Amino acid sequence: ADISGLSRTKPGLAWALLVAVMWGEVPSVVLVAWSVVLCGHQALRIHHYLSYTKAPREDQAHDKWARRYTFAATTAGLIWGSAGFLMFVPESVPHQAFLSLVLYGIALVSMASLSAYAPAFYTLIPLTLIPFVIRTILEPGAIHVYIAAPGLIVLGMALALGRNVNRLIAETLTKRFENMALIEELSQQTAIAEIARVQAEAANRSKTQFFAAA
DSSP states (O other): OOOHHHHHTHHHHHHHHHHHHHBTTBOHHHHHHHHHHHHHHHHHHHHHHHHHHHSOHHHHTSHHHHHHHHHHHHHHHHHHHHHHHHTOOTTOHHHHHHHHHHHHHHHHHHHHHHTTSHHHHHHHHHHHHHHHHHHHHTSSSHHHHHHHHHHHHHHHHHHHHHHHHHHHHHHHHHHHHHHHHHHHHHHHHHHHHHHHHHHHHHHHHHHHHHHHHO
């Protein structure tokens, strides 16, 4: 799975905007510590991606890469999900709205990039959204319900999309293997027919030579 684009661009931009907006509202030690963890995680993902691209083709099919990818997606969900609590500013609805925008954006971007691989998809999306939704609902006032509601909608959309994409991929692969099996069967039949043709021609030549000699 290609994680390079997601790892190097969109989360980096979201991180920069989030820290800039929250600076002065959230303790700086929290922002710095969270940023260090996120940057370390992104560096590790890039390292894994580069290691994957440099690995021999037969090694790329090993299950360890899928496990690493799922682990990276899970930890990414935990890191972004923690922002839903650590950077929640109870007395500032605008900051809550901006935080929701960032987290919902991360989830939407991940829908497109991870939906093809269910284990990573079904961990990152919920872990990113649920903490913020819960934290927001705990605040009194209808405005917080309005802020949390899109998160539930995005979560539902993501789970539905992931299920549909995975079903489509499974059906596509099934048809592909069926077609490959059909092609192999046709190739075998063609080879058998060709052998039979050659043998028939050889038999005809033998008969012709026999009668000519007679």
